[in-house]
Amino acid sequence: MVSIDVRDASVDFPIFDAKSRSLKHTVLGVVGGNVAANERKVVVIEALHNINLHVSEGDRLALVGHNGAGKSTLLRLLSGIYEPTSGQALVNGRVAPVFDLGVGMDPEISGLENILVRGLFLGMSRKQMEARVDDIAEFTELGNFLHMPLRTYSTGMRVRLALGVVTSIDPEILLLDEGIGAVDAAFLERAKGRLKDLVDRAGLLVFASHSNDLLKQLCTSALWMEHGSIKQQGPLEEVLDAYKGRERAASGG
Amino acid sequence: MPGSTAAGAANTPAAPRPPGRDFRSAFADLRRGWEQRELWLQLGWQDIRQRYRRSVLGPIWITISMAVTAIALGILYSGLFGIELAELLPHVLVGMIVWGFISGCIAEGSEVFVSNSGLITHLPAPISIHVYRLVWRQTLFFAHNLIVYAVMLIVFPQPLRWTDLSVFPAMALLIANGIWVALLIGIVSTRFRDLPPVTQSIVQLLFFLTPIVWMYDVLLENPAVAERARWVEINPLFHFVELIRRPMLGQDQQWRTWFIVIGIAVVGWALTLLVMRRYRGRVAYWV
Numbered sequence: 001m002v003s004i005d006v007r008d009a010s011v012d013f014p015i016f017d018a019k020s021r022s023l024k025h026t027v028l029g030v031v032g033g034n035v036a037a038n039e040r041k042v043v044v045i046e047a048l049h050n051i052n053l054h055v056s057e058g059d060r061l062a063l064v065g066h067n068g069a070g071k072s073t074l075l076r077l078l079s080g081i082y083e084p085t086s087g088q089a090l091v092n093g094r095v096a097p098v099f100d101l102g103v104g105m106d107p108e109i110s111g112l113e114n115i116l117v118r119g120l121f122l123g124m125s126r127k128q129m130e131a132r133v134d135d136i137a138e139f140t141e142l143g144n145f146l147h148m149p150l151r152t153y154s155t156g157m158r159v160r161l162a163l164g165v166v167t168s169i170d171p172e173i174l175l176l177d178e179g180i181g182a183v184d185a186a187f188l189e190r191a192k193g194r195l196k197d198l199v200d201r202a203g204l205l206v207f208a209s210h211s212n213d214l215l216k217q218l219c220t221s222a223l224w225m226e227h228g229s230i231k232q233q234g235p236l237e238e239v240l241d242a243y244k245g246r247e248r249a250a251s252g253g
Numbered sequence: 254m255p256g257s258t259a260a261g262a263a264n265t266p267a268a269p270r271p272p273g274r275d276f277r278s279a280f281a282d283l284r285r286g287w288e289q290r291e292l293w294l295q296l297g298w299q300d301i302r303q304r305y306r307r308s309v310l311g312p313i314w315i316t317i318s319m320a321v322t323a324i325a326l327g328i329l330y331s332g333l334f335g336i337e338l339a340e341l342l343p344h345v346l347v348g349m350i351v352w353g354f355i356s357g358c359i360a361e362g363s364e365v366f367v368s369n370s371g372l373i374t375h376l377p378a379p380i381s382i383h384v385y386r387l388v389w390r391q392t393l394f395f396a397h398n399l400i401v402y403a404v405m406l407i408v409f410p411q412p413l414r415w416t417d418l419s420v421f422p423a424m425a426l427l428i429a430n431g432i433w434v435a436l437l438i439g440i441v442s443t444r445f446r447d448l449p450p451v452t453q454s455i456v457q458l459l460f461f462l463t464p465i466v467w468m469y470d471v472l473l474e475n476p477a478v479a480e481r482a483r484w485v486e487i488n489p490l491f492h493f494v495e496l497i498r499r500p501m502l503g504q505d506q507q508w509r510t511w512f513i514v515i516g517i518a519v520v521g522w523a524l525t526l527l528v529m530r531r532y533r534g535r536v537a538y539w540v
Contacts, residue, residue, distance in 0.1 A: 016539075021445060022445060022446070022447045026445065076374070076537075080272070081373070081377045082538065083273065089271055091271070104375070104376060106299065108303050117295060120295060121378075122376075126295075
């Protein structure tokens with residue numbers, strides 16, 4: 001059973017400066033005693049605070065909130081990249097995180113090889129990717145360019161390739177962060193179709209975005225993050241309305 | 254509406270536990286990393302092929318430059334120490350091939366997580382895959398350097414025997430040590446960023462402290478320095494080099510070397526697992 005279970009989880013980031021990054025300073029600080037003790041304190045930013053959340057199979061959860069509210073950090077917590085500093089996060093299922101289309105892409109190798117590598121990174125096997133390569137190639141419309149190194153591609157071409165791979169996999173837990181843009185409109189229409197298919201295949205979806213249209217197409221429930229905590233959670237329309245209302249109030253007064 | 258009730262809902266099965274600061278998670282990291290070998294085997298190959306793409310000879314360039322250095326040092330020191338070239342050159346050459354692997358694991362290990370920060374913060378993966386990739390790449394470099402060894406065997410034939418096949422388990426032991434070294438140095442120097450440059454200089458220094466361009470046996474025969482030369486025994490890298498070099502040159506092997514290297518592997522892995530238990534989950538925060 002695919003699920004994510006988060007209990008009282010907090011994520012604190014240590015903000016190291018040059019001193020606390022240095023072994024020399026840390027060691028000498030121990031020797032130095034009182035004076036150094038203050039210098040050794042590491043500033044901590046609490047990115048997520050006491051998150052309680054349960055997402056189960058079939059859920060289509062939208063993440064909304066201002067920039068810096070903790071949406072991306074929460075996605076990283078849900079994917080298992082960040083293990084909570086306190087509390088616990090239990091991820092049950094194969095996670096396919098799509099936070100950045102470019103990550104795991106190597107500019108020196110060909111498009112075809114990048115399809116394979118990116119798929120392996122997303123938890124697919126070599127066999128599974130080889131079976132999908134033709135489908136991806138067709139979707140990207142890159143033709144012979146697929147045999148060229150990725151560095152010869154334009155930004156738009158790279159996005160096509162990345163989207164093609166990302167939307168071809170069979171994830172149990174799909175975590176999407178926005179940033180799916182920078183492609184021409186006609187292509188985006190086709191990508192939307194594939195994205196929708198992908199979401200339908202996924203056991204569970206968490207999607208962070210500022211685009212209400214996209215959220216309404218793909219999600220059924222929503223979670224509103226503010227200052228690293230859950231502000232509101234419930235059916236999509238309800239949360240979106242509350243979030244919108246708050247936005248208007250904030251900009252109005 | 255389906256699901257997404259607030260937590261506290263105790264309907265999750267009790268069996269799976271989230272990863273945390275325990276040995277179980279540390280072992281799970283190593284095991285899951287191993288299971289993803291399709292990924293890191295591919296990435297390691299890619300690192301090598303990248304070099305072939307840039308130039309026709311690719312990593313052979315590194316092999317050639319190593320061979321040239323070894324031959325030059327061999328000639329120089331055989332003149333200085335008055336040792337037969339046929340004796341010193343194979344010693345230097347094989348020593349440098351082994352050294353390339355050891356220093357690669359240490360020096361690249363100190364940057365293994367920092368240089369993969371993009372992957373670590375974007376994709377959930379066991380941290381061990383980055384180390385496996387590194388050690389695999391170093392093993393492939395080692396294999397490249399064996400070309401020079403093969404040429405050397407033709408020019409200076411060595412008295413190889415069946416027992417010298419022990420070089421294969423010896424190499425496996427060296428790889429097992431390379432993994433813990435890269436993991437340990439990688440984790441610590443991700444937290445303390447002043448370590449990689451220090452590590453590089455220490456590796457440089459260790460090259461001279463390890464009998465690669467000079468011969469321990471020759472110093473032992475000289476009563477004036479024999480006492481001081483014995484200090485080399487406390488250099489762990491000396492034993493690693495001996496473990497591989499002796500069978501490759503058909504020299505007598507000592508059980509003592511095996512015991513010492515196995516001992517280092519056990520202690521090193523224990524230490525690494527302790528560090529992994531505590532700090533494995535922090536690497537994503539630190540990079």
